[in-house]
Amino acid sequence: MRKLNIFSEVKEHVTAREVAEFYGLKVRHNGLACCPFxxxxxxxxxxxxxxxxxxxxxxxxxxxxxxEQYGLSEYEAAKKIADDFHIILEHDWKKDVKSRTQELEKRKAAEREEKRIIDIQKKFKEWCHKTIERLKDCLQMIASAKKICRCKPPDEIFLSEDFSLLLQKEPIIGY
Ligand SMILES: [Zn+2]
Incomplete structure (x- = not known):
């Protein structure tokens, strides 16, 4: 594929005559003009x-x-023509599309990341809720176990290893 650049694009759109007339040169029917140079x-x-x-x-x-007329570099001259003749430069346009696509990709990635964080927060909340419920159950268990144990002699109470473990953890669960 032919490589597009500002020079080839501008020259495709306008002739020297169109440009010269636009910037004030009087050209006769025979295509002759007084040389401005x-x-x-x-x-x-x-x-x-x-x-x-x-x-x-x-x-x-x-x-x-x-x-020549404005004492510009060829690049500046091509830019000026493109601006004055409202030439939409395809290579600029392609660059735009590329940067727009990149922008879009970035935004999508940011949205995905945001969603991921929200999901994690949601899962964490659910987990907290479940854990708290579970801990509440534990506390209730301890409370009811205490009630039962109050009527029993101490040696029998501490036969249950699980129960003594629960009692040890009680302040932590309560927290
Ligand atoms: Zn001349």
């Missing part, structure tokens, strides 16, 4: 897609013409 009394510049002055030898395309 030397003190021309009689039209000695032939201008169409390119321009050529038979008197001073100035020549080039649309971009050269503007660069």
């Amino acid at each position: 030397h003190n021309d009394k009689h039209p000695s510049m032939k201008i169409d897609r390119f321009y050529y002055c038979f008197a001073c030898g100035a020549k080039g395309d649309a971009i050269h013409y503007v660069a």
